[in-house]
Each structure stands twice: as structure tokens, then as C-alpha cells.
Amino acid sequence: MAFLELERVQVRFGSFTALHGIDLAVDEGDLICLLGPSGCGKTTTLRVVAGFVLPDRGAVRVRGKDYTNLPAYRRNMGIVFQNYALFPHLTVFENVAFGLRMRRLAADEIRGKVAAALSLVNLDGMERRYPQQLSGGQQQRVALARALVINPDVLLLDEPLSNLDAMLRIRMRSEIKRLQRQTGITMVFVTHDQDECFSIADKVAIVREGTIVQMGTPEEILERPRNRFVAEFIGFENALRLRLSCREAGPAFTSVAGGIDFPASLIRGLDEMTCAADEIEVVFRAEDAYLVTPESGDAALRGRVAIRARRGRRDVYIIESPAGELKICGLENEVWKEQDQVGVAFRPGSLLRLGESS
Amino acid sequence: MFIRRYWFLAVPVTAFLVLTFLWPLVSILVTTVYSPGKGFFLDRYVKFFSDEFYRSIFWRTVELGLIVTLACILMGYPISFHLSHLKERRKAVLLALVVFPLLTNSVVRTYSWMVVLGRNGFVNSLLQRLEIVSNPIPILYTPFAVAIGLIHLFLPLMILSLTSAMENMDPSLIEAAKSLGASEMRAFVKVVVPLTLPGLVVGSVLVFTGSTTAYVTPHMLGGSRVMTLATLLYQKAMVVFDWATATTVAAVSVLVTFAVVWSFNAISRRMGVRA
Amino acid sequence: MKRPEIGRSFVVASFLVYAFLMFPMLVILMSSFDPKEYMSFPPTGFSLRWYAHVFDVELFMVGLKTSVSVALLSTLVALILGVPAAYLLVRFNFRGKAVLQSFFLSPLVVPGIVLGCALLRFFVIVGGIPIYPGLVLGHTILVIPYAVRVTTASLVNLPVSVEEAALSLGATGTQSFFKVVLPNIKTGLLGAVLLSFITSFNNVPVSLFLSGPNVTTLPIQMMIYGEYYFDPSIAALSVIVLLMTMMLVYLMERTIGLAYFTSSR
Numbered sequence: 001m002a003f004l005e006l007e008r009v010q011v012r013f014g015s016f017t018a019l020h021g022i023d024l025a026v027d028e029g030d031l032i033c034l035l036g037p038s039g040c041g042k043t044t045t046l047r048v049v050a051g052f053v054l055p056d057r058g059a060v061r062v063r064g065k066d067y068t069n070l071p072a073y074r075r076n077m078g079i080v081f082q083n084y085a086l087f088p089h090l091t092v093f094e095n096v097a098f099g100l101r102m103r104r105l106a107a108d109e110i111r112g113k114v115a116a117a118l119s120l121v122n123l124d125g126m127e128r129r130y131p132q133q134l135s136g137g138q139q140q141r142v143a144l145a146r147a148l149v150i151n152p153d154v155l156l157l158d159e160p161l162s163n164l165d166a167m168l169r170i171r172m173r174s175e176i177k178r179l180q181r182q183t184g185i186t187m188v189f190v191t192h193d194q195d196e197c198f199s200i201a202d203k204v205a206i207v208r209e210g211t212i213v214q215m216g217t218p219e220e221i222l223e224r225p226r227n228r229f230v231a232e233f234i235g236f237e238n239a240l241r242l243r244l245s246c247r248e249a250g251p252a253f254t255s256v257a258g259g260i261d262f263p264a265s266l267i268r269g270l271d272e273m274t275c276a277a278d279e280i281e282v283v284f285r286a287e288d289a290y291l292v293t294p295e296s297g298d299a300a301l302r303g304r305v306a307i308r309a310r311r312g313r314r315d316v317y318i319i320e321s322p323a324g325e326l327k328i329c330g331l332e333n334e335v336w337k338e339q340d341q342v343g344v345a346f347r348p349g350s351l352l353r354l355g356e357s358s
Numbered sequence: 359m360f361i362r363r364y365w366f367l368a369v370p371v372t373a374f375l376v377l378t379f380l381w382p383l384v385s386i387l388v389t390t391v392y393s394p395g396k397g398f399f400l401d402r403y404v405k406f407f408s409d410e411f412y413r414s415i416f417w418r419t420v421e422l423g424l425i426v427t428l429a430c431i432l433m434g435y436p437i438s439f440h441l442s443h444l445k446e447r448r449k450a451v452l453l454a455l456v457v458f459p460l461l462t463n464s465v466v467r468t469y470s471w472m473v474v475l476g477r478n479g480f481v482n483s484l485l486q487r488l489e490i491v492s493n494p495i496p497i498l499y500t501p502f503a504v505a506i507g508l509i510h511l512f513l514p515l516m517i518l519s520l521t522s523a524m525e526n527m528d529p530s531l532i533e534a535a536k537s538l539g540a541s542e543m544r545a546f547v548k549v550v551v552p553l554t555l556p557g558l559v560v561g562s563v564l565v566f567t568g569s570t571t572a573y574v575t576p577h578m579l580g581g582s583r584v585m586t587l588a589t590l591l592y593q594k595a596m597v598v599f600d601w602a603t604a605t606t607v608a609a610v611s612v613l614v615t616f617a618v619v620w621s622f623n624a625i626s627r628r629m630g631v632r633a
Numbered sequence: 634m635k636r637p638e639i640g641r642s643f644v645v646a647s648f649l650v651y652a653f654l655m656f657p658m659l660v661i662l663m664s665s666f667d668p669k670e671y672m673s674f675p676p677t678g679f680s681l682r683w684y685a686h687v688f689d690v691e692l693f694m695v696g697l698k699t700s701v702s703v704a705l706l707s708t709l710v711a712l713i714l715g716v717p718a719a720y721l722l723v724r725f726n727f728r729g730k731a732v733l734q735s736f737f738l739s740p741l742v743v744p745g746i747v748l749g750c751a752l753l754r755f756f757v758i759v760g761g762i763p764i765y766p767g768l769v770l771g772h773t774i775l776v777i778p779y780a781v782r783v784t785t786a787s788l789v790n791l792p793v794s795v796e797e798a799a800l801s802l803g804a805t806g807t808q809s810f811f812k813v814v815l816p817n818i819k820t821g822l823l824g825a826v827l828l829s830f831i832t833s834f835n836n837v838p839v840s841l842f843l844s845g846p847n848v849t850t851l852p853i854q855m856m857i858y859g860e861y862y863f864d865p866s867i868a869a870l871s872v873i874v875l876l877m878t879m880m881l882v883y884l885m886e887r888t889i890g891l892a893y894f895t896s897s898r
Contacts, residue, residue, distance in 0.1 A: 050797070050801055051800075051801075052797055052800070071800075071805075072797070072800040072801055073800045073801070073802075073803050073804055073805050073806075073808075074803075075801070076803075077801055078801065078802075079797070079798060079801040081794040081797070081798065082794075083792060083794055085792060085794035085795045085797065085798040086795075086798075087795060087798070087799070087813055087817075088795075088817055089813075089816040089817050098799065098802050098804075098812075099802030099803055102802055102803035102804050102808065103803055146798075146802070147801075150802060150803065156801075364721055364724075364725060364806075365721070365727075367717035367718060367720060367721040368717070368718045368721045368722075368733060370713075370714050370717070370718075371714040371715055371717075371718045371737065371777065371781075372718070372733070372736070374714055374773075374777075375736065375737070375739075375740070375774065375777065378752075378756075378770050378773075378774055379739075379740060379743075379748070379774045381755075382751040382752055382754070382755035382756065383743065383747070383748065383751045385751075385755065386747075386750070386751040386754055386755065433650045433653070434650075436642075436643045436646035436647045436650065437646075437647040437650045437651065439639065439643050439647070440639060440643050440644060440647035441647075443639045450886065450891060452651070453891045453892075453894070453895070454882055454883075454886065454891060455651055455654065455655065456654070456894075457882055457885075457891050457894050458878065458879060458882050459654050459655075459658070460894070461831050461835070461878050461881060461882060462658075462835075462874070462875060462878045463834070463835045463852050463855075463871075463874055463878070464835065464837060464852070465837060465852040465855045465856050465859075466661070466852075466855070466871040466874050466875065467657065467658075469661070469855070469859055469867055469868075469871055470657035470658055470660055470661035470868075470871065471657050472859070473657070473660050473661055473664050473672060473674070473868065474656070474657050474660050474674075476672075476863075478671075478672070478673035478674060479673075479674050480660050480674045482674075483673070483674045483675065510653070510654065510657065513650070513653075513654065514654070518894045518895050521895045522895040522896060525895060525896075542639075542640035542642070542643075543640075543642075546643075567742070567744070571744030571745070571746055571747070571838075573745075573746050573837060573838050573841065574837050574852075574856065577856070578856065578859065578860075588744070588746045588838075591746055591747070591750060592746065592841065592842075595750050595753070595754075595842070596841075596842070601754065604750060605750070605754075608744075608746075608747040608750050608751070611744050611746070611747055612743065612744065612747055615742065615743070615744055616742075619742060
């Protein structure tokens with residue numbers, strides 16, 4: 001039995017269905033990321049766990065105990081909000097002590113626990129400041145300390161890093177990971193940033209339009225995206241449909257559009273292939289291919305540069321080819337002009353077969 | 359979702375207003391058209407509007423309301439336009455000059471106009487000293503005095519409504535108009551005025567309904583010579599104890615107010631669709 | 634953002650309008666120092682005798698006491714009734730919310746003179762309620778819209794997540810209201826008190842009807858006095874009221890900010 005369970009949770013706001021039956025199981029001590037575009041329902045899921053939204057159907061369980069209709073203040077869950085939601089009228093100390101005071105702890109005990117929590121997030125000596133006097137990163141740490149000091153069963157983090165600048169975001173990521181290891185608290189982390197998600201999560205749930213479309217370890221999701229949505233979301237910008245024909249030499253693949261042959265060596269994930277599935281879908285990142293001259297023997301297909309866009313040190317090209325429009329990253333220090341005829345080459349195994357055709 | 363648990367928060371105030379505000383008001387208004395003995399009737403209104411004296415008071419009230427509203431619009435626009443161009447500190451000071459009269463007791467404000475407009479007041483002594491007139495001219499207890507007092511009373515409301523609308527307007531629009539060759543005046547008339555119409559509507563409703571139902575100013579500056587619906591209502595209820603007429607006048611005032619609010623709402627809704 | 638320049642004609646016109654707004658107040662200030670028994674212009678000298686006289690007129694003192702007690706009581710009742718309702722309106726969405734909100738603000742659109750007349754007839758003449766409670770009742774009705782509106786405006790500025798944080802830390806709804814919400818809308822509430830107080834203190838139409846022996850508010854006393862005497866004591870009293878108003882305007886700028894008057898109208 002999982003530590004935290006959501007079973008077919010359904011939430012409606014008026015005529016809008018925010019969650020269509022979410023199933024989720026989180027093991028004790030795991031950090032699970034809910035990843036999805038804005039408005040997909042990941043925050044609503046978090047709020048169901050917190051007890052701010054009561055599901056219309058389904059159940060929430062912690063350690064097998066039914067939490068579905070338990071009021072938020074009796075759930076013992078720590079929450080870190082996107083805007084931190086520190087109490088503006090209280091000092092750092094009072095903010096962190098709030099949950100302990102609600103639990104009617106003795107003054108000595110409160111002082112000790114607050115000090116420990118603040119040093120856990122490296123904020124010693126800030127006790128008497130007010131939230132407005134702190135930087136964004138410090139406010140974030142106070143929010144973490146405030147949520148952790150009550151020793152919550154689950155720590156819920158709602159896009160906690162989205163208001164920080166890029167450098168700080170990466171630092172706080174590893175801070176949170178460290179806190180998870182140090183405290184062993186189960187965490188649910190909501191984000192729309194895939195880098196953040198895959199660098200921190202033990203498990204990832206991809207959410208789309210109120211359902212979890214895929215759940216697994218980061219490696220599983222990166223290696224086996226179940227469908228086009230997941231693939232696109234984790235950066236596989238190109239997709240091709242290939243038709244399989246079983247020839248004597250082995251299986252052969254031809255693109256549905258343009259009829260271009262692709263050798264099987266380019267494709268990975270073919271292990272359970274049978275000749276029965278006559279069409280497969282493969283995806284690849286812009287970086288998985290490169291441009292060569294049309295005459296080159298490496299060229300798997302040929303096309304014309306439609307658009308050249310700068311992206312950092314390597315340019316990105318939109319290539320019009322018989323197989324459709326492809327987005328390909330150029331090599332460093334290499335320039336192709338718009339309207340140039342080019343060949344597109346793939347590294348071996350760079351075309352990833354999707355788990356299921358959609 | 360949680361409304362199931364928290365709806366009770368609105369119960370006390372709703373119950374209070376229903377019992378002490380809505381019920382008395384409705385029951386007073388109903389007595390003007392219905393009584394258990396007689397059933398439904400309209401003869402009080404027929405009597406009110408066929409009486410030449412009452413009718414003249416009705417039209418004078420409406421006329422005063424229109425004049426005051428128009429004057430407030432003309433005086434309010436420049437000051438709001440100016441206010442919306444100021445930086446925070448100066449704006450706060452000048453805004454205080456608008457809010458201050460608004461929050462000053464109407465008796466104090468009206469009384470000060472009695473001092474200005476009275477027989478021995480500021481205006482008459484000035485006119486006499488400049489030898490424009492030899493004897494004091496009657497200004498107090500004329501419709502003119504009432505209008506001046508009402509304009510002074512309600513101008514701040516118009517200014518605040520217009521300023522509010524101007525602050526919602528993108529200031530670069532005026533520059534855009536000027537860069538396209540419009541003069542300051544033309545930019546004002548062609549850009550500022552149309553874009554602040556919603557504020558103008560709100561301000562006009564407040565000024566018109568306020569000035570047609572104000573009591574202090576017509577009472578103190580108009581006396582028994584320049585009666586309005588409000589002073590008539592008070593006189594009927596508290597001096598001659600003619601409650602039948604008093605409640606009819608009250609109902610007419612409410613109807614005028616609601617008619618104005620409703621029609622202005624309709625206008626602004628139509629403008630809202632366009633905007 | 635740099636504001637564009639404005640034409641001179643608008644500046645001149647607006648200063649003329651400011652002059653119009655301020656002019657009668659300056660005149661009354663000057664007249665209040667006139668030593669003569671009968672006011673005229675220009676004043677004949679400088680004296681503070683009418684300022685002293687104001688405090689000897691018992692009607693004024695009784696009126697002041699009535700006005701202040703009615704204003705304080707009605708403000709208190711209106712806040713107790715209005716704050717929970719404002720909280721509901723800000724924090725929750727439900728069918729009929731807009732209607733309820735307009736209902737709470739509706740005392741603003743009903744002519745005061747009609748309300749006063751209805752309250753007198755209904756509660757005092759027919760209902761037999763004494764004048765003073767009736768007066769407090771009437772003023773409470775007048776002040777509720779301000780209590781609801783100002784409280785609403787300051788609640789909107791407190792993110793829901795702050796309350797949710799309190800709940801997640803183990804505070805019940807009631808605890809979070811008193812320990813988190815109230816301390817954070819203090820200034821807004823103070824603004825609501827000021828605005829409610831001045832609204833009640835300034836009211837004439839409702840007080841006019843609900844007035845009786847020993848229960849007459851200051852503005853009504855001033856109006857009655859002004860009808861019979863034309864000495865500068867009313868001018869002196871007016872200046873005192875003006876000073877009080879000025880102080881309130883200052884306090885309002887410090888609490889809700891005068892920008893309140895140009896927003897959400």
C-alpha cells in the first residue's frame with residue numbers, strides 16, 4: 001500500500017471538470033513531481049491533497065486512512081506556495097512558530113524547534129525580520145522552514161521556484177533535494193518546468209487536461225514517452241509516422257509521408273516489435289539530427305531550409321522535406337542559409353519509438 | 359465548494375437590511391398604491407401630477423438636477439484631466455482638496471454659501487463697493503442660489519468619477535492623437551471625452567440623483583420660495599402631517615432616482631459593448 | 634511613467650474650479666472671527682468670542698454628543714455586520730453573489746430623505762420604537778455600504794494562500810480569521826471606521842426625521858440655529874467641523890489612501 005493515495009479523484013468547478021479521475025500513488029519518502037502545462041489540473045490535484053478542494057468523487061488516503069473529507073487543518077501537511085504566503089504581520093520566528101502554536105507546544109519547545117528549522121534552511125539569525133525585509137530566496141526558505149517545522153506527513157510544493165531567478169532556482173532545487181534526503185519527508189512537487197522536474201523527482205506524473213497521462217521514474221518517462229503529448233512536452237519536437245514492412249532482410253521502415261526509407265539502426269525501442277503492427281510513430285529532438293550537404297551519404301532525407309532562427313550558439317532550422325516540416329539543430333559554427341538545399345542525418349538510435357500509437 | 363459551510367456569514371447583515379431597510383421602504387411605497395380596504399389605486403399620483411403647484415415643484419427639481427449635472431460636467435472635466443496628469447505627491451495634495459469638501463458636512467458647506475450670497479454677504483458687498491448696484495440684490499432664496507449650492511455640493515463626486523475613468527485611460531493615447539496632428543483641445547474632445555464616458559455616466563448618475571433628492575441646500579438657500587421634492591416631502595410629513603402626500607412625494611423621488619439609475623445603466627451597458 | 638504635458642488652458646480652468654470649491658470655506662473662516670452680533674462682509678474686526686460662545690450653547694454640545702455617540706454606535710454595528718459579509722463576498726464564488734453585493738450597497742442609491750421618512754413612519758410612529766435607537770438604526774443602514782466596500786477592498790489585497798497556509802499549519806477557519814486575516818486588514822478596517830464615522834456624522838436627511846427632544850444631531854442643530862440667528866457662532870462651529878474633517882481626510886490618506894475615492898466607484 002502506498003503512503004499517499006489518490007483514487008479516481010474527480011473535481012468539478014461549475015460546468016468545468018478540472019480533474020477527470022486522478023489516480024496517484026506515492027511511496028513513503030519519495031519526491032513525486034506533477035508536471036504539466038498551466039491549467040492542466042496539477043495545482044488542483046495538490047489542493048485536493050491539502051484539503052482546500054473537496055473532490056466531487058474519489059478518495060484521498062494517507063497511510064491507508066481516509067482523508068477525503070478531513071478538514072485541511074487536521075491533515076498535518078506542510079505547504080509551500082508559489083507566492084510563499086508568509087504572514088506579513090509576523091516576524092520570521094513567528095511565521096515558523098505559527099504551526100507549533102496551533103499545536104499548543106510549550107514555549108521552550110517552540111523556540112528549539114524553530115531554531116532547528118531555521119538552521120536547516122540556513123536562515124540562522126533572521127528570526128526578528130519581517131517577510132517584506134527578506135529577499136525572494138530567503139522568503140522561500142522561511143516558507144520551507146514553516147512547512148517543515150510541524151514535521152508534516154507530506155510536504156506539498158506548488159511551483160515553489162517559479163518566482164526566483166535562474167541561478168537561485170537551480171540552487172534551491174538541490175536544497176529541496178537535500179531536505180528530502182535529510183528529513184525523509186514524502187513530497188509532492190508541482191511544476192511546469194521539465195528541467196526542474198527531472199532533476200529533482202523520484203517519480204514523475206505528467207498531467208494533461210485533468211488526467212495523469214503517464215507516470216514513472218524520470219528515466220522511464222525520458223526513455224519511453226507513452227504518447228505524442230508526453231514526448232512533445234519533454235522536448236521531442238519532431239515526430240514521424242513510419243510504415244513497417246517485413247522483408248526478408250528484416251523489418252524495414254518507410255515514412256508515411258514522402259515514402260522515405262529509414263534503416264532500423266536509427267530507431268530505438270524496437271525490442272517488442274512484431275510485424276503485426278504495421279505503423280509506428282517515432283519522435284526525435286532537434287539536437288538528435290544534423291544537417292549535411294544533400295549529396296552526403298549520411299543524409300537520410302533531403303529538404304530545403306525554410307527558416308533559420310538563432311538559439312544560443314547553435315542555430316535552429318525549420319526544414320521543409322517530403323516527410324513534413326522538421327526542426328533541426330545546426331552544428332556549432334555551421335551556417336546554412338534560408339532556401340539552401342540540405343540533407344538531414346541522424347545519429348544511430350536517435351529516433352525513439354513511442355510506447356503506443358496515438 | 360466551501361460555500362455550504364460559510365453562507366451564514368452573510369445572514370446577519372442581510373437579515374438586518376431586509377428588516378430595517380427593505381421592508382419599511384417597500385411597505386411605505388406600497389401604501390401609495392394599495393390599501394387592504396380600497397385595493398389597488400393610483401389616484402394619489404393622478405392628484406399629484408394634476409396639481410399645478412406640485413407639478414411645478416417636480417419640474418423645478420428635475421430642471422435643477424439637469425443644470426447642476428451639466429455644470430458639474432463642464433467644471434469637472436478640466437480638473438480631472440489636470441489631476442490625472444500629476445505625479446503622486448502633488449496629486450495627493452490636490453486630490454485632498456477635492457475629497458475635503460466631499461467629506462465636509464453639507465450644513466457647513468451650505469451655510470458658507472449663505473454667508474457668500476446673503477444680503478450683507480460677500481457678493482453683495484463686492485457689488486456695492488464696485489458701485490455696480492446701489493442696494494443689495496436678492497440672490498439668496500432664488501433658484502440660482504440653490505443651483506450654486508448644489509453644484510458645490512456634488513462637484514467633487516463628478517471630479518472623482520471622471521478622474522477614476524481617466525486613470526484607466528492609457529496616457530499615450532493623447533500623445534498619439536497629438537502626434538497625428540490634433541491640437542490639445544481636439545485631442546481632449548476626440549480622445550479623452552469618448553474614453554471617459556463610463557466615468558461621465560457614473561458621475562452624472564451620482565450628481566443627478568444626489569441633487570434631486572438633496573434636502574439641506576434647497577432648504578437653506580431656497581427656503582419656502584424655491585421648493586423641491588425633498589423640501590416638499592419634509593414639509594408634508596413633518597409640518598402639516600399629510601402622510602398621504604408625503605409618501606407619494608417619496609415614491610416619486612424614488613421613481614425618479616431609479617429611472618435615472620436604470621437608464622444610465624442601460625446607456626453604459628451599450629457603451630460597454632462597444633468598448 | 635512620464636505623464637504627457639498638459640495645456641495651460643486646462644491648468645487655469647482647473648485652478649478656477651479649485652478656487653470655487655475652496656472659496657466659501659475661506660469666507661466662512663474669515664467671518665468666524667467677526668466680533669459683531671450680525672454677520673456681514675467684510676468682517677469688522679478680529680475676535681475669538683464666537684469660538685468661546687460655541688461651547689456655551691447647550692444645543693450644540695448636546696448635538697455633538699448625540700452625533701458622536703450615534704456615529705460610533707452605528708459604525709460599530711455596521712462593521713460587526715459588514716465584515717463577515719465582505720469576507721464571504723471576497724473569498725467565495727456563488728450564485729447570486731452580484732445580487733447580494735448590490736443589495737449591501739443599495740442604501741447608497743435610496744434617497745436619504747425617503748429612507749428617513751420611511752424609518753420614522755415604520756419604526757417610530759407605527760412601531761413605537763424610541764427615537765434614539767431608531768436614529769442609530771437608520772445610521773447603521775447608511776454606513777453598512779461603506780463598511781462592506783472598504784473591507785472588501787482591503788481583503789482583496791490579502792492573498793487566499795496566506796489563509797490556506799494558516800489552515801495547513803493547523804489553524805481552524807475561525808483561528809485563521811482572527812490570527813491572520815484581521816491583523817492584516819487592520820488599516821483597511823480603520824479606514825472603514827473613519828469613512829463610516831464621517832458619513833454618519835455628516836448625515837442630515839435621516840437625522841432630520843429621526844429627531845426629537847434631546848435627540849438631535851449636531852448638523853440638524855446647526856441648521857435650526859442658522860434659521861433663527863445670524864451671528865458668527867455657526868461660522869465658528871463650522872470652522873471647528875472643518876478642522877475635524879481635515880484631520881479625518883489626513884487619517885484617511887494614511888490608512889486607505891485617497892486613491893480609494895478614485896477607484897472602484
